[in-house]
């Protein structure tokens with residue numbers, strides 16, 4: 001997978017995605033606009049499911065919904081054979097509403113509320129237990145509801161993945177999960193609890209990871225831990241969840257692994273490690289988010305003004321910014337920019353692409369080389385399918401953009417654009 005959706009093409013100077021001209025989508029739906037290419041998502045799902053179907057049939061690929069979700073997106077992913085991982089009550093409801101079977105929904109989080117745990121138990125989804133207190137609450141809740149909850153125990157694998165500090169989660173000081181000894185003690189304490197069914201372990205080492213080595217280390221370590229868990233519980237372990245985190249290409253400098261090769265490698269590694277440890281093969285769960293939807297998405301903005309500060313910089317002001325894409329401000333994330341029309345013009349001007357929000361830091365990039373821009377031109381930011389809409393806010397009471405899916409020369413609204421009335425919806429009247 002590269003930087004652009006697989007259906008990207010240029011014709012007569014116009015960019016087309018899913019067979020549709022971006023400028024026509026912008027005219028029809030307004031800007032800013034999130035565009036999602038269904039074919040790219042389908043391809044990415046297949047990059048996980050096809051090699052596993054061949055080499056490791058006992059598996060489940062679940063989409064990490066935190067990367068961005070809507071009912072339509074999840075229903076589409078279901079049709080591609082994926083389950084879903086959720087981290088809040090509303091994400092769980094979205095997955096259920098999309099028709100995802102409860103046994104294909106996994107509920108994460110380090111501080112789930114009682115209401116959320118109740119929803120999880122009542123709907124029969126699997127809960128990833130983060131710590132001892134949560135286990136106690138869950139057990140009491142399940143007993144009071146007369147249910148038995150399937151759980152995975154989140155273990156810190158203590159693997160350093162070389163990624164941005166904020167998105168490293170496998171190390172010992174992480175807020176997520178427990179160290180090995182605590183996990184084993186927890187398992188021992190609940191092994192005879194009638195309300196809790198321990199399926200196995202969960203781990204996740206970080207996000208936007210390019211190296212393959214940490215994943216192979218993870219497999220080895222988690223097989224060791226699964227063996228220990230098996231001894232503690234006195235039985236075979238059914239499941240091993242190795243999380244997500246596979247990186248994608250945002251810019252020409254990024255060099256992520258090929259997903260199908262990584263996944264095949266992990267499956268092969270897992271088989272070898274389980275054989276060496278003398279334990280049966282567990283069901284392998286992977287929960288990629290970004291790599292499923294990231295490259296499929298792009299954002300189209302309209303230029304409202306050009307402000308030249310002679311000898312300093314030239315701003316191109318777009319009609320979105322930090323509220324629909326917080327990642328440059330949050331993680332200094334880099335993107336690939338382009339124009340939607342007359343793309344054959346050579347890129348001769350350097351622009352700072354600044355948003356419309358009332359913050360000096362609201363700049364998507366300080367230096368982008370583009371063809372000369374005019375007011376009304378469309379600027380495109382590629383690779384915005386993950387963690388953009390999901391993290392979008394209504395800062396400055398600017399309504400959030402629509403999400404439109406494109407496929408085979410058809411477009412479908414997956415999430416409608418918010419209106420100004422939506423911005424006032426929750427206010428008490430005077």
Ligand SMILES: Cc1ncc(COP(=O)(O)O)c(C=O)c1O
Nearest residue numbers: 064204207208244245288289290
């Ligand atoms: C527990 C868990 N699983 C899966 C993911 C998905 O990660 P990514 O979107 O990088 O694949 C995350 C994200 O940080 C996570 O915290």
